[in-house]
Amino acid sequence: MLLLLAPVLAACGKYDYSAHISDEKQDIFCAETEEFTLTVSCVSREHPYLCDGIAAPKSDLLEAVLTEKTPTGAEYELYFLEDVPKGGDMSFRSVTGDYFYSRTAERFPSETLSVRVVKNGVSAELLLTSVKTKNTMDPKTALSKAVEAERETIRKMTRDGKFRGEFHVRLLRRDKTYYYVGIVDEQGKIAALLLDAETGQVLARRERS
Numbered sequence: 722m723l724l725l726l727a728p729v730l731a732a733c734g735k736y737d738y739s740a741h742i743s744d745e746k747q748d749i750f751c752a753e754t755e756e757f758t759l760t761v762s763c764v765s766r767e768h769p770y771l772c773d774g775i776a777a778p779k780s781d782l783l784e785a786v787l788t789e790k791t792p793t794g795a796e797y798e799l800y801f802l803e804d805v806p807k808g809g810d811m812s813f814r815s816v817t818g819d820y821f822y823s824r825t826a827e828r829f830p831s832e833t834l835s836v837r838v839v840k841n842g843v844s845a846e847l848l849l850t851s852v853k854t855k856n857t858m859d860p861k862t863a864l865s866k867a868v869e870a871e872r873e874t875i876r877k878m879t880r881d882g883k884f885r886g887e888f889h890v891r892l893l894r895r896d897k898t899y900y901y902v903g904i905v906d907e908q909g910k911i912a913a914l915l916l917d918a919e920t921g922q923v924l925a926r927r928e929r930s
Contacts, residue, residue, distance in 0.1 A: 750849035774907035866921030867902035
């Protein structure tokens with residue numbers, strides 16, 4: 722583990738803070754029908770997932786969320802239409818009132834994603850589209866903007882030339898695209914930033930334990 726936490730230096734000699742990302746959402750694909758909305762996120766996340774200031778090795782996942790416009794109590798299945806369709810039953814989440822499915826990803830899609838949704842045995846194929854544009858920053862660029870904006874926070878979390886913390890970097894879609902960047906110290910305290918996904922401007926900041 723100590724070797725995993727050793728700082729990685731970029732070719733230019735600057736500290737590579739991206740080596741400390743423990744949770745990263747780099748793309749979101751969306752589709753909408755008359756009955757539901759469907760989003761699929763491309764996520765790289767450590768396992769086990771802990772807010773402990775230590776970035777562990779990550780796994781690539783596709784995480785799907787289906788939200789009905791009018792609750793029906795239906796059963797849903799989801800299949801990703803690759804060379805061999807892969808998928809299965811979606812789980813209903815009573816707390817959030819939606820359906821969830823997750824699977825490991827050999828590779829992440831780009832621009833579009835084809836899926837099959839099965840509702841109570843009736844199937845339909847959908848083409849999901851990425852929320853990213855040519856102007857959307859990648860997660861590493863978003864992280865560099867956050868580090869620049871939080872120089873004092875980063876300084877306090879650096880000892881003996883090593884950064885002692887982890888980062889959560891997640892692309893978000895609301896009225897437009899944003900990045901959430903969480904800076905997590907060894908006690909689990911988080912400095913949370915909301916960034917414009919195109920300019921990197923910090924729009925909001927708060928701290929939580």
